[in-house]
Amino acid sequence: MTVQPRKSRQVHLARHPRGTPQAQDFSIVEATLPPAAPNEALVRNRWFRISPSVRLMASADAQHIKGIPFPPLMPGDTLADAAVGEVIEAPADGSLRRGDLVLHRYGWRDYALVPADSYLRLDDTPLDPAAWLGHGWTAYAALTRGLQIHAGDTVLVTSGAGAIGSMAGQIARRLGAGRVIGSTGSHDKAAWMQAELGYDAVLIRGSTPIAEQLAAAAPDGIDVCVDMVGGEQLQAAVAAAREGARFVLLGALTAELAAERATMIAPVELDSFRLIVKGVSLRGYSADSDPGAFAEWLQRLTEWSRDGGMVLPRSTFVGLDSAPQALHEACAGRLKGVVLVELP
Template sequence: MIVHPLTSREVKLARRPDETPRPEHFEIVTSPMPRPSAQEILVRNRWFRISISARLMMSAGAEDIKGIPFPPIKPGDTLADGAIGEVVSAPSESGLQPGDFVSHHCGWREYAAVPLNQCVLLPSGPVNPVAYLGHGWTAYAALTRGVQVRQGDTVFVSSGAGAIGSMAGQIARRLGAARVIGSTTSHTKAEWMKTALGYDAVIVIGSTPIAELLADAAPEGIDVYVDIVGGEHLQAAVEVARQGARFVLLGALTAELAAKGATKVAPVELDSFQLIIKGMTLRGYSADNDPDAFNEWLQHLDEWQQDNGIHLTSSKFTGIESAPQALHEACLGRLKGLVYVEL
């Protein structure tokens, strides 16, 4: 018989960070074991995701940001993010059994009482947390629903070593892209992106204007741009775009990781005349609008892993105490791919 503890630990925001969140902005709190209601299940979390979007959502004024599918975080709140947990108990009519694995959005804690309608039962067998918590499906949806990659396209992915970018470059290739270009802030990451992820070229952001770097990497222009950064990246992509280029905008790290604190404003100056004469399309996109893409992505992932493999990039931390440090390092751009904590 498995005996579960009487308490559970969780991570709360102690005070708002002025700049990059550090471990001292959080506290690990021990609370009584959650008591699920009749329509909830008790889950022991095994893995949970760390997302840099938490930095924006814990900033002052986050409650005024409309349309973002993340709740604002106030001092005293427990953080939350995607998680995979093992069922401890469940209502008899739920069809769930102790030991089943489910995905949900109550991470940053050891145990959680999760509403039944917010849980997804995972297939039996070994669980790869990177496949389910990672942003491969976000990249896949963006490249098949947000825009469509065509045979022979040149694709540019900003923040190409990150959670979305590390997958977008690989997926674009498998969807027919002839040339894939990424960006990063580190020469070490750039070499790794070419050797491990298969990027044809990687531009390293520094003192040289991004438009100049991108023009050198894509002398014939780009057809598709996966924008995760915004700002100068987006401006440069417009300059280098070919006729009929398609842009899918997924994030704005220039705002989320601003040096003086996260902000909901990501201004950029674009030449609208270029948009017109090149017949370009720019689309803001969220994969949450196409949930059917998730299972489709898993099917393709299984196929692609059998055919030369696809690199599921991740940075793993162990223990709930490590979560604040994981967020700190993620916000500083030190990590690769999905950042997650194993409990």
């Protein structure tokens, strides 16, 4: 007979963070789980993702932000994000077996009760959590559905070392891009991006004006921009846009990770004549609108990994207690690729 663990260790929001989230803004709480309902699986999480967007979700203002794409967090709430876990107790309908791996959205805890309509059963290949929990699929969806890459395009990926960006540069290259340029916050990361991710050039925010750096890195301008940052970087990208350039806007980290306060308001001054004269298209895009891209991405990843050269960058922390620190470091810009917490 299965002995069901009744306790789940979970990370709660203790108070709304001021500025970059600190470990003291969170508490680790032991909660008693009720018995699984007939349509629920009891899952032991093995990895979960840490996303910088938690900072906005956890902010005191979040509940007043219209159109916020995720539920605002209040003190006492359990945090949540994508997770991969092992089924300990399967629902009675027989679609899952004990030991199966599932992808679901109840991370930030060791054990979770997961309703049948909110998990995806995973094959055990590839057994790499960064393939499932990383944002390769988001980057792939943006570069295949949000816009089309043409052979030889010069591509700019802002926040090019981040969860989405570290994959977008590599995928753009595989889809035919010529020159691939990224942006980041430090010289160390820039060197890593060129050595490991294959960027041809990297712009560094907070040093000289981005427009000048971009002009040096792409003297003939850019054809494609995958923008995660907004602000000065988007402005510089528009100023460098070539005839028929295509932009896919995925995030605005300049507002989401602004030093003083996370916000969803990201105004930027753009040269509208340049957009008109050059026939530039700017598209806001959410990968959630193309869920079918996930399975297609896993297939492409398998093919591309066989050829070699495709890397799945991640920063891994071990143990539930490390999760608040992982969030702190992710928001402070100290990490590379997707940020994962492993629960051994």
